[in-house]
Amino acid sequence: xxxxxxxxxxxxxxxxxxxxxxxxxxxxxxxxxxxxxxxxxxxxxxxxxxxxxxxxxxxxxxxxxxxxxxxxxxxxxxxxxxxxxxxxxxxxxxxxxxxxxxxxxxxxxxxxxxxxxxxxxxxxxxxxxxxxxxxxxxxxxxxxxxxxxxxxxxxxxxxxxxxxxxxxxxxxxxxxxxxxxxxxxxxxxxxxxxxxxxxxxxxxxxxxxxxxxxxxxxxxxxxxxxxxxxxxxxxxxxxxxxxxxxxxxxxxxxxxxxxxxxxxxxxxxxxxxxxxxxxxxxxxxxxxxxxxxxxxxxxxxxxxxxxxxxxxxxxxxxxxxxxxxxxxxxxxxxxxxxxxxxxxxxxxxxxxxxxxxxxxxxxxxxxxxxxxxxxxxxxxxxxxxxxxxxxxxxxxxxxxxxxxxxxxxxxxxxxxxxxxxxxxxxxxxxxxxxxxxxxxxxxxxxxxxxxxxxxxxxxxxxxxxxxxxxxxxxxxxxxxxxxxxxxxxxxxxxxxxxxxxxxxxxxxxxxxx
Amino acid sequence: xxxxxxxxxxxxxxxxxxxxxxxxxxxxxxxxxxxxxxxxxxxxxxxxxxxxxxxxxxxxxxxxxxxxxxxxx
Numbered sequence: 169x170x171x172x173x174x175x176x177x178x179x180x181x182x183x184x185x186x187x188x189x190x191x192x193x194x195x196x197x198x199x200x201x202x203x204x205x206x207x208x209x210x211x212x213x214x215x216x217x218x219x220x221x222x223x224x225x226x227x228x229x230x231x232x233x234x235x236x237x238x239x240x241x242x243x244x245x246x247x248x249x250x251x252x253x254x255x256x257x258x259x260x261x262x263x264x265x266x267x268x269x270x271x272x273x274x275x276x277x278x279x280x281x282x283x284x285x286x287x288x289x290x291x292x293x294x295x296x297x298x299x300x301x302x303x304x305x306x307x308x309x310x311x312x313x314x315x316x317x318x319x320x321x322x323x324x325x326x327x328x329x330x331x332x333x334x335x336x337x338x339x340x341x342x343x344x345x346x347x348x349x350x351x352x353x354x355x356x357x358x359x360x361x362x363x364x365x366x367x368x369x370x371x372x373x374x375x376x377x378x379x380x381x382x383x384x385x386x387x388x389x390x391x392x393x394x395x396x397x398x399x400x401x402x403x404x405x406x407x408x409x410x411x412x413x414x415x416x417x418x419x420x421x422x423x424x425x426x427x428x429x430x431x432x433x434x435x436x437x438x439x440x441x442x443x444x445x446x447x448x449x450x451x452x453x454x455x456x457x458x459x460x461x462x463x464x465x466x467x468x469x470x471x472x473x474x475x476x477x478x479x480x481x482x483x484x485x486x487x488x489x490x491x492x493x494x495x496x497x498x499x500x501x502x503x504x505x506x507x508x509x510x511x512x513x514x515x516x517x518x519x520x521x522x523x524x525x526x527x528x529x530x531x532x533x534x535x536x537x538x539x540x541x542x543x544x545x546x547x548x549x550x551x552x553x554x555x556x557x558x559x560x561x562x563x564x565x566x567x568x569x570x571x572x573x574x575x576x577x578x579x580x581x582x583x584x585x586x587x588x589x590x591x592x593x594x595x596x597x598x599x600x601x602x603x604x605x606x607x608x609x610x611x612x613x614x615x616x617x618x619x620x621x622x623x624x625x626x627x628x629x630x631x632x633x634x635x636x637x638x639x640x641x642x643x644x645x646x647x648x649x650x651x652x653x654x655x656x657x658x659x660x661x662x663x664x665x666x667x668x669x670x671x672x673x674x675x676x677x678x679x680x681x
Numbered sequence: 682x683x684x685x686x687x688x689x690x691x692x693x694x695x696x697x698x699x700x701x702x703x704x705x706x707x708x709x710x711x712x713x714x715x716x717x718x719x720x721x722x723x724x725x726x727x728x729x730x731x732x733x734x735x736x737x738x739x740x741x742x743x744x745x746x747x748x749x750x751x752x753x754x
Contacts, residue, residue: 448721475690499691500720532718537692540746600719 185223185238189262197262203400205243205260208293208334211404212256213247220245222275227366229269229303238263241300242272244279245530245566249411252423255283256370257344258293261335265297268340269304270313275319277341287417289328291407295335295669298362323347325520325675327417330410332385332403333357333393334525336377346392347679349517350410350469353383353393391473391506394681409467413481413488414521416676421522421668422488428462435459443647447569447593453478453495453528460528460651469514475499476535479514481523485655490518493528494579495571503575504535508548509576509681515555516674524658527565527580533573533599551681554576560670562586562661564654567594567632567641581640587657588641592634601626606649685727685752689743693717702735712750715743730754 188194197204203211209218219577221244241263246255257276259266266272283290292383296335304313321343323329333353344358345351353359360381367373367380384395397403415422438459444451458466461482468480475498476566480491492511494501503511518525534540556563556578565580567590576596578586590596593679598604604626605619614622635641645653662668696716711723712732726732731753734751743749 446721447692448719450722451721496720497722500718502718503689564728 181224184235188238188260193262198420201399202335204262204304205258205266205293207246208400208404209243209247209256209258211401212408213249213254214251214289217248218245218256220249220356221279222271225271225275227264227300227303228271229300229572232303236264237271240269240272240275241266242275242296246279246282246622249289249408252374252411252416253286253288254411255288255290257290259335259341261295261297265299266295266341267297267300267314269300273317273320277320281319284326287327287419289330289411289414289416291411292329292341292348293404294331294333294337294341294345294359296337296339297339297358298339302337318496321347323676324678325349325418325517325672328405328411328414328521330406332397332400333359334403336363337361337381342381347577348678349394349414352395352397352406353399354397354400354403355387358382359386359392368371387470388472391470391510394469395471410481413467413483413523417673418520418522419669424488425462425465425483425486428488431463432648432652434463434523439647439650440669444566447595448497450500452497453493453501453530455529456528456645457482457491457493457626460654461489461491466491470510471495474504474508474510474580476501476503476531477507477511478528479510484526484651484658486660488523489527490514490523490525490660492525492579494531494575496530497554499535501531501570502533502535503531503578504545504550505540505545508534508545508552512548512552512555512681513679514612515552515559516677519559519561519670520554520672520675522560522561522663522668522670523563524661525559525585526654529565529567529571529576529579529581530569531572531579532535533575534578548681549574549578555674555677556584560663560673562658564661564662565589565656566645566650566654567591567596567635568647569594571596572600573598587643588635589643589645589653589657590632590635590641591647591650592632592644594635596632596635597628597630601622625656671681683728684733684754685754686748687712687724687727687750687752689715689724689742689745689747689749691715691717691722692745693722693743695737695739695741695743695749696721698735698739699723700732700735702732704732706730706732706752712752713737713747725747726752728752728754 226234243258304441329348330350331348337359358377358381383396442455465483478493563585565585689718693715697714700712706726708729715722
């Protein structure tokens with residue numbers, strides 16, 4: 169009889185926890201088209217695979233009512249995505265705005281620790297108002313609640329992290345998003361250090377949430393978000409897709425998908441169609457990437473940020489690769505500061521998770537001028553360069569058209585990639601000959617005959633043949649052979665000695681620049 | 682009706698005007714072509730509508746961020 173009573177008590181407590189913030193609040197969310205914390209987890213994980221950790225946990229604050237703090241506002245546990253394990257943290261905004269407090273921080277700490285030590289990804293569904301008050305107020309509140317986990321905000325990339333911003337994210341939800349390898353944001357959600365309300369109260373700034381931390385800001389200006397989604401479900405599906413390219417942890421190679429079969433002719437036709445006749449005309453590099461990689465496999469990161477560069481995951485004959493490319497369609501492919509930041513972050517992620525890099529080169533150089541200098545362009549270019557040189561994953565570069573100046577090095581020129589391939593129309597030099605004459609004659613009175621002589625001197629052979637003859641390119645390939653050649657060279661450069669595992673020398677590098 | 686201000690995304694000069702004020706434009710259609718770094722860089726309509734205002738002429742220098750035309754959609 170006692171055992172039955174105990175079981176009844178368990179069921180009652182489980183039911184109370186699963187009622188979350190109550191029927192009325194849950195109904196309002198449903199009417200607004202938002203998934204609740206449980207529904208988000210169900211959307212992510214394989215059916216029936218979720219095991220919750222801390223279902224019966226409640227607030228431990230003195231005097232707190234356990235009835236009003238089911239799960240202490242954050243749902244956590246373990247599930248499977250496409251058969252592989254993941255840890256999940258899903259904020260329940262219907263319980264005290266999913267504010268951070270002692271018990272729920274212990275819950276997050278636990279699943280993070282398990283995922284890190286056992287080797288699988290962590291997924292965060294962000295929707296939190298920040299630290300709970302009054303729990304965190306005063307010296308004792310701060311001393312009790314915060315700063316007691318010295319690993320709380322450390323990112324060493326032991327396993328992949330992915331975040332979705334699915335409501336207002338202030339405080340820890342924003343921090344975890346920024347620390348993640350992949351961040352998606354639903355339109356209408358916001359992410360910021362603090363809410364517009366606090367901005368108004370503390371500094372008298374009146375600002376709309378969208379302006380303070382909306383999807384346009386983060387996808388176009390800050391670059392803190394990798395993708396934007398229309399709905400909760402779409403955002404969660406993007407996380408599933410992101411994880412499909414990644415290994416479960418840094419000590420394994422990425423999973424292989426089914427190869428698409430023989431598609432060489434389609435790839436060749438698409439490459440020819442994309443490449444313009446005139447060397448002065450631009451094209452959209454994303455179309456070129458799509459032509460070369462496995463059909464439908466290109467998963468672009470930060471498409472609206474740093475657009476002179478293109479970054480994204482893809483597959484080549486089923487193998488995960490990371491694409492770093494210039495996009496002539498934007499600023500003629502001249503990389504600006506956001507483009508450098510985007511490339512750096514992406515290279516570090518790929519290197520940390522054993523993803524080979526393919527560099528597709530068509531750039532007149534880095535953007536020059538006042539704006540870039542004010543944004544620390546030299547430092548950003550060197551972050552990018554150092555990241556490329558510290559990589560231990562295979563790096564293969566293809567010079568498609570232009571490769572000029574320092575950008576030649578940053579895009580894998582010389583020994584900065586394991587293999588340099590170039591198309592027959594590629595051109596390589598330090599700068600345009602006309603500009604070079606201006607530079608060397610600056611401040612001097614030089615007649616036209618001398619300028620002509622200098623111009624002829626500067627316009628030395630900038631064709632691909634010079635590069636091939638001195639073995640600064642290992643192969644010159646026809647554009648239509650690019651896919652087949654890359655697949656073959658990926659096979660040559662598979663890291664056989666370590667089973668495809670790199671050295672991860674940038675594992676502790678920042679997640680934003 | 683919404684007015685979309687279209688800005689140059691690169692510093693350069695206006696090489697060619699493709700569409701004149703008053704003309705209809707489709708989304709993604711080139712309105713003008715800038716020349717920068719010896720490349721022809723199209724400025725495309727952000728939405729289908731009509732080109733209500735053209736603020737530059739061929740040969741004009743433009744800076745990144747300058748509004749060069751307005752599309753009413």
